[in-house]
Amino acid sequence: MYAGNRVPGVAPHRLELDAAYDMPGNWYVVSRAVFASEMAVNDANSSHSPAYAIVNLRGGFHHSRVGLLTLSLYVGVSNLFAAACNSSVTVNAFGGRYCEPGPARSIWFGATLAITTR
Secondary structure (H helix, E strand, O other): OOOOOOOOOOOOOEEEEEEEEEOHHHEEEEEEEEEEOOEEOOOOOOOEEOOEEEEEEEEEEEEEEEOOEEEEEEEEEEOOOOOOOEEEEOOOOHHHOOEEEOOOOEEEEEEEEEEOOO
8 A cells, every 4th residue: 555655754865964173272163964855754655744954063172171170161053044844753643743843943052071180
């Protein structure tokens, strides 16, 4: 009955591109672009999750050492351009609720603090 249909929940085409640049003074920036084509979300291939493209960006400072402490700081933006996308699909979901929308844009930051013995 469904012979020849695409496997639901799997994008037939996906591309991920990463680029990183280390700057003088231990600074860095990393970018990731992700493209996924539209995918069927049910066995009949009658409903689809739309294609999307998102860009993530992260930057920070590598290993600033003060005495026995080593500190790294970073900040990132997920979905930089607030593109509409689905973060996941539920194949053959009841009531046609196949897709869960992804966040429009997320900003996050963090730090790593390490104590060294040398």
